[in-house]
């Protein structure tokens with residue numbers, strides 16, 4: 520039977536008890552043992568502050584900027600501060616959004632609408648293969664055709680030459696990452712900018728993970744130019760809820776000028792209600808994360824971010840030495856706070872599972888055999904990791920030894936016996952909406968089978984098995 524709408528009120532402590540019970544198997548982001556999805560500073564004072572500010576502004580909505588004057592002030596302040604960080608001048612315009620995906624969707628819409636003003640055909644977007652899925656999602660939602668271009672297989676940087684080859688008068692936007700998510704490597708933004716200037720194209724720089732880069736540069740790291748100091752850059756997305764250490768639901772989209780930004784704004788005055796003006800995809804949303812972002816940026820300041828960045832760099836140096844010491848190969852030369860490593864000696868997905876048993880979260884990247892993308896493990900380095908990187912490397916070394924002794928997983932053997940339908944879904948352990956304990960098999964399959972088939976199966980599984988109404 521389906522879970523029913525509750526008839527009786529629950530007491531507050533009962534509500535908490537039930538929810539905490541639900542959360543009993545959750546990973547705890549505050550242990551600092553997650554190398555992805557959470558960016559631990561080790562600063563409990565910061566968490567205390569952002570929680571208080573978030574709650575104080577929680578009930579105010581960003582829907583209508585005429586309602587609460589503080590919200591407009593905070594948004595324009597936050598945008599100005601990030602524009603400054605990205606070397607933007609007074610002409611830069613931008614908005615606060617609820618995440619990188621929303622920032623990206625807005626700029627893709629802006630570029631599409633500018634394109635449509637001049638041309639009456641399907642707009643295309645050129646994406647290096649390392650570009651974030653948010654661009655594919657935006658293209659799907661907004662009706663653009665994606666042209667995917669392989670990156671250099673050694674450096675994992677976008678190939679300016681290959682991008683040049685696919686350019687035409689149908690292109691609405693080209694994209695570079697600073698850095699890309701999978702490998703933490705920065706694309707050659709200057710090279711892409713030369714193309715953009717030469718052919719009058721919109722160049723978007725995805726710096727969703729790039730918040731740390733200006734601070735890394737100040738600390739002496741060699742960070743190539745990637746922001747508005749590069750002439751051809753039209754727009755930049757910068758997430759605050761990653762390396763800005765704000766609560767989740769915070770990002771900024773920046774444009775070189777208001778002339779570009781105007782194309783992302785939505786206005787609707789032809790209904791009987793109030794005129795709706797949106798500078799974001801979402802409409803009603805809590806001002807809590809905006810206020811908490813304003814608070815975090817001021818509470819830490821450049822001083823605070825430099826100290827935290829220093830810790831990331833120290834942890835990164837230990838990893839760059841320690842990981843090859845245990846037999847891993849770092850992919851590319853990551854300039855940023857992210858990296859990926861691989862191995863031909865052992866099963867990386869079994870390793871991830873083994874580390875999970877010790878309370879570590881490391882992120883399996885299945886890659887794709889048909890597309891020639893390597894299997895790897897991704898690490899997003901947080902400031903707090905500086906304190907525990909040696910323990911981590913030690914646990915990793917032990918896990919490696921253990922995995923090497925395990926019997927080799929024969930994926931082909933499993934595949935031979937099943938049909939790529941419901942059989943497959945059950946055989947990989949998805950039953951009654953429950954995810955499998957061990958993702959090793961699923962990751963192996965994702966690596967092996969064509970990505971179009973992975974996408975088709977996932978859509979079906981998510982629709983029919985995972986997101987199902989709860990049973991009573």
Ligand SMILES: *Cc1c(COP(=O)(O)O)cnc(C)c1O
Nearest residue numbers: 618619620651653699700727728
């Ligand atoms: C996280 C990320 C995004 C998407 O951001 P969300 O906040 O998850 O919506 C886009 N690009 C890169 C490089 C990212 O790391």
